[in-house]
Amino acid sequence: MDKPANNENNFWQNLANSPSTNDFLKGLWKDNPVFVQVLGMCPVLAVTNTAANALAMGLATAFVLLMSNVLVAALKDFIPKQVRIASYILIIATFVTITDYAIQAISVSLHKSLGAFISLIVVNCLILSRAEAFASKNTVGRSILDALGMGLGFVVALLCLGGVRELLGSGSLFGWMLFPENFQSWIVMILPAGGFFTLALWLFLINIWQERKQKTINHG
Amino acid sequence: MNKAITDQPAGQQTSSVKLLSAMVGLGMLCALLIAVTYEGTRPRIAFLRAEALEQAIFQVIPGAEKTTAFSYEEEVGFRPKADEETAALYAGYNEAGELVGLALEAAGQGYAGVIKILYGYDPQQEVVIGFQVLETKETPGLGDKIEKDPNFLANFEALDVQMAARGDSLANEVITVKNGEKQSPWQIDGITGATISSRAIGDMLGESTSKWVPIIQQHLNQLSKDVLPQAEGS
Numbered sequence: 001m002d003k004p005a006n007n008e009n010n011f012w013q014n015l016a017n018s019p020s021t022n023d024f025l026k027g028l029w030k031d032n033p034v035f036v037q038v039l040g041m042c043p044v045l046a047v048t049n050t051a052a053n054a055l056a057m058g059l060a061t062a063f064v065l066l067m068s069n070v071l072v073a074a075l076k077d078f079i080p081k082q083v084r085i086a087s088y089i090l091i092i093a094t095f096v097t098i099t100d101y102a103i104q105a106i107s108v109s110l111h112k113s114l115g116a117f118i119s120l121i122v123v124n125c126l127i128l129s130r131a132e133a134f135a136s137k138n139t140v141g142r143s144i145l146d147a148l149g150m151g152l153g154f155v156v157a158l159l160c161l162g163g164v165r166e167l168l169g170s171g172s173l174f175g176w177m178l179f180p181e182n183f184q185s186w187i188v189m190i191l192p193a194g195g196f197f198t199l200a201l202w203l204f205l206i207n208i209w210q211e212r213k214q215k216t217i218n219h220g
Numbered sequence: 221m222n223k224a225i226t227d228q229p230a231g232q233q234t235s236s237v238k239l240l241s242a243m244v245g246l247g248m249l250c251a252l253l254i255a256v257t258y259e260g261t262r263p264r265i266a267f268l269r270a271e272a273l274e275q276a277i278f279q280v281i282p283g284a285e286k287t288t289a290f291s292y293e294e295e296v297g298f299r300p301k302a303d304e305e306t307a308a309l310y311a312g313y314n315e316a317g318e319l320v321g322l323a324l325e326a327a328g329q330g331y332a333g334v335i336k337i338l339y340g341y342d343p344q345q346e347v348v349i350g351f352q353v354l355e356t357k358e359t360p361g362l363g364d365k366i367e368k369d370p371n372f373l374a375n376f377e378a379l380d381v382q383m384a385a386r387g388d389s390l391a392n393e394v395i396t397v398k399n400g401e402k403q404s405p406w407q408i409d410g411i412t413g414a415t416i417s418s419r420a421i422g423d424m425l426g427e428s429t430s431k432w433v434p435i436i437q438q439h440l441n442q443l444s445k446d447v448l449p450q451a452e453g454s
Contacts, residue, residue, distance in 0.1 A: 082239060083242060083243055087243065090243075090247065091246070093250075094250035094253050094254055097257070098257040101261040101265070102261060104265045105261040107268070108269065108272045115356070115364070116332065116357050
């Protein structure tokens, strides 16, 4: 049991040695925005009642994150320190508006089911934190990798929640019924409370995993 | 000491002209991006909206097979809408071309922004027969119960909007009452936890029906026949 874990560790470490892979990968696992940094909880809890909503929300956030990271990194010498936060918010709000139009152009019903949460991407602290902590200090290339990693990590995390909640709450996944007709769905899972339960469950599992990994590293 | 010296210039070097030009420049760039996206997506969004509106019309007028948009002018009354006019209402006709119901738009201030709905009106029974929310920013889980709460939606199976005996206004205006206090067929049973949103629905329905129902009843003959043959081609 210990050996494969170590091998896997080495594999990841070798990969992670190159800085650009690290820029990308840290968002996926080590600094996962939801499970490790616990950032942007509002959409995480609110729109993950179905896997499709979770995916759409995750992709929308990842897109805004990517575009704002690019623009912040490209303009970092042009934006004076004193007004940087205001500028970041302006940039983020612009891309959220663009995303809003884009989603409306894709599907009216998707736009309706995501509702107010699209405009709330503006205040998702994940995006502002990446702009301030990473993009404003690094090159455009590294910022793109960072945004892709963080964005993908966010999508995966939302899917983890949305998948579990839809499966238990409605007995389906992406709208496909997976359980027999007589399956008694757990309504609580698609209600807001279910979001908290599922998030807590995932954090619990991931923390156990991290702790065991830590132990094997310490002992080895 | 050293630190204070190095910190200070960084704060003061940036003149307000530079701050201003940076913000204005950024603002203009962002405005340009938004304008381009808006122009680029507008036709597609308009098309999808029209499609969604048509679906909503068929949902609020059960039994409708065809629909025609009408515009309204005080002197002429109702006539099929020309392209550039705004529609006052949509009439639904069955297979035989008989009027089965009318769909009207109503809007009002909700808890978080304007709520826009489309409601169905049956001119024979003089009742509101259902509604669809077209636009809402209401709080998910609370205010959006106006679309989902089965008890609330049951109010709109036959909401009374009868004309008064004198014939120029409604007998009773539609109004939202507290949950569980509905006594008359023109009252809407509100939703606990979505008081403002459910009251907004009642207010906009009350306002819209007391304006339009008398006009519709007065000009009903202009709507009662299907005029589709020439309207369909346009």
